[in-house]
Amino acid sequence: MAGLLGVAPNPLFATSATAVMVNGNTIFTVSAPILIFGLVSTCVTANDGTASTVQYSVTPTVGSAQTISAASGSVASAAAGATVSLIGTALSTAAVYNANGPNLSMTAPIYCPAGTITVVIGVGSTTGTWKHTICYWPLAGNSTAS
Secondary structure (H helix, E strand, C coil): CCCHHHCCCCCEEEECCCEECCCCCEEEEECCCEEEEEEEEEECCCCCCCCCEEEEEEEECCCCCEECCECCCCCCCCCCCCEEECCCCCCCCECEEECCCCCCCCCCCEEECCEEEEEEEECCCCCCEEEEEEEEEECCCCCCEC
């Protein structure tokens, strides 16, 4: 099956280090433009009752920071395996939290220029640890998200 520009799709994936989510933490550095097809945060160790929310943001190397989602529901008391997913319907669509793991995915890809992808954590840092996985399509031959 041919993809964009008549070539076979070749999406790439990257997973971040596992860490507590703190407001403004960089989860990925993007070397050149990409299309984001999926971005999921997975709880690795349980959170306490802090009513943290998760939002995603892109800070381009040229330009200003732009949120690419609205805040999720509270991840208070999230157990290992819970997920938050970027939906991509609009830049104002809330990230979706599911305490049980399975989650929705992107309805449309999001263009991401070179720069960083960060988390915006509302209320307070998570106490549990989380890892982040991105699925993307490079728009330049050497584009990476790491």
